[in-house]
Amino acid sequence: MKISFTINGQPKTVETDGNTPLLWVIRDVLDLKGTKFGCGKAACGACTIHVDGNAVRSCSYAAKFAEGKNVTTIEGLSDGEQLHPVQQAWVEEIVPQCGYCQPGFIMATAALLNKTPNPSDDDIDKNIVNICRCATYYRMRKAIHRAAEIQSNNS
Amino acid sequence: MRKSNLRFGIILSLIASVSILLAHNFTDFKTTNKKAKESGSIISAKANITDTSSEAFDKMMSVLTHKRCVNCHPSGDRPRQGEDSHIHRFEVQRGADNHGTPALRCNTCHQNENNNYSGVPGAPDWALAPIEMAWEGLSRVEIARSMLNPASNGGRNLEQIVEHLTEHELVLWAWEPGVDSEGNPREKPPVPKEEYIAAVKEWAEAGAHIPEE
Numbered sequence: 001m002k003i004s005f006t007i008n009g010q011p012k013t014v015e016t017d018g019n020t021p022l023l024w025v026i027r028d029v030l031d032l033k034g035t036k037f038g039c040g041k042a043a044c045g046a047c048t049i050h051v052d053g054n055a056v057r058s059c060s061y062a063a064k065f066a067e068g069k070n071v072t073t074i075e076g077l078s079d080g081e082q083l084h085p086v087q088q089a090w091v092e093e094i095v096p097q098c099g100y101c102q103p104g105f106i107m108a109t110a111a112l113l114n115k116t117p118n119p120s121d122d123d124i125d126k127n128i129v130n131i132c133r134c135a136t137y138y139r140m141r142k143a144i145h146r147a148a149e150i151q152s153n154n155s
Numbered sequence: 156m157r158k159s160n161l162r163f164g165i166i167l168s169l170i171a172s173v174s175i176l177l178a179h180n181f182t183d184f185k186t187t188n189k190k191a192k193e194s195g196s197i198i199s200a201k202a203n204i205t206d207t208s209s210e211a212f213d214k215m216m217s218v219l220t221h222k223r224c225v226n227c228h229p230s231g232d233r234p235r236q237g238e239d240s241h242i243h244r245f246e247v248q249r250g251a252d253n254h255g256t257p258a259l260r261c262n263t264c265h266q267n268e269n270n271n272y273s274g275v276p277g278a279p280d281w282a283l284a285p286i287e288m289a290w291e292g293l294s295r296v297e298i299a300r301s302m303l304n305p306a307s308n309g310g311r312n313l314e315q316i317v318e319h320l321t322e323h324e325l326v327l328w329a330w331e332p333g334v335d336s337e338g339n340p341r342e343k344p345p346v347p348k349e350e351y352i353a354a355v356k357e358w359a360e361a362g363a364h365i366p367e368e
Contacts, residue, residue, distance in 0.1 A: 019271075019272070021270075021272055021273070040272065040273060041273045041274055041275070041336040042264040042270075042273045042275045043244070043245065043336075048263075054258075054260060054262070054263070055258050055259070055260075055263050056262070056263055057263060057264050057273075057275075059272070059273055060264055060266070060270045060272070060273035060275040061266060061270075062266065062268075062270060065266055065267070108258060108259075111258040112257065112258035114258075115257035115258055116257050116258070123256075123257075125246060126246060126248050126256045126259065127256045127257060127258040127259045128258070128259075129245040129246050129247070129259060
């Protein structure tokens with residue numbers, strides 16, 4: 001089936017089985033490799049993207065549901081050369097170790113800051129539940145608070 | 156003399172018992188009818204508490220107490236999941252609107268239909284039942300009472316309760332629960348869907364009687 005949606009501001013139409021996970025359309029059809037495959041069970045969050053501004057696990061999101069929607073991946077998070085506050089904070093706090101899960105964490109955090117601009121530790125615990133096998137959680141927590149600060153300063 | 160006193164006593168006790176039973180049934184009949192009238196139901200409350208309606212109740216409750224229903228009617232702020240009704244993994248929370256926390260919504264993972272690649276179940280309006288509708292830990296009679304009580308059923312009348320129980324896509328998902336993350340089919344409720352729907356309607360039409368514990 002044909003599925004039309006906007007991804008990172010660009011309108012796209014793809015021809016695929018509607019039940020194909022959106023993750024594979026993004027990676028294999030649209031060649032955007034920033035979104036990662038982790039568990040394939042919507043458990044780890046490495047594949048997190050935004051659909052209409054909300055965090056979604058793309059390994060468990062049938063491509064047909066993207067019809068008419070606005071999809072954002074890690075490649076579309078920044079404003080041109082201007083890093084998103086979450087990306088900026090990630091750089092400042094030197095968060096990643098192996099880095100594989102980080103795009104998912106960054107997308108989940110950006111979704112959190114859209115809804116809760118100044119999250120508490122409890123907000124972070126209850127909203128950011130992705131999995132990092134390098135256990136960079138401590139640095140991520142610092143980076144999330146820093147991202148909130150940068151976002152607040154920018155606005 | 157003693158014999159006739161004893162006989163008189165037995166007769167009196169029998170009359171008293173029959174009167175109490177009649178009074179009880181009449182009260183029950185009145186209550187059920189009043190409830191149906193108050194609820195504005197178009198379903199006639201016959202209140203004929205027959206064996207058939209009791210069977211219908213048993214059938215309906217065997218479904219409503221099944222994990223496919225109760226997992227999303229928890230008594231706390233964490234959903235349950237799986238065949239063993241364990242607490243939902245990944246710190247998933249009820250959230251203010253029963254759809255999760257601001258950035259970890261139910262539909263972060265659950266979409267409008269089951270996803271057989273990931274094993275994540277899905278149906279329209281995937282969410283927890285409000286805390287007032289907590290069923291976890293209740294007996295079937297307590298669940299039925301809670302279900303009929305407008306204070307704990309979202310203000311639904313009997314007709315709306317029947318509609319929710321027999322037509323809502325999220326409820327009927329229980330018979331199409333898909334497969335888990337290992338590809339194993341999820342357990343369905345113990346009664347076939349059509350039989351369950353017929354039982355709910357039969358129970359409601361007979362006056363929605365709830366038996367004693």
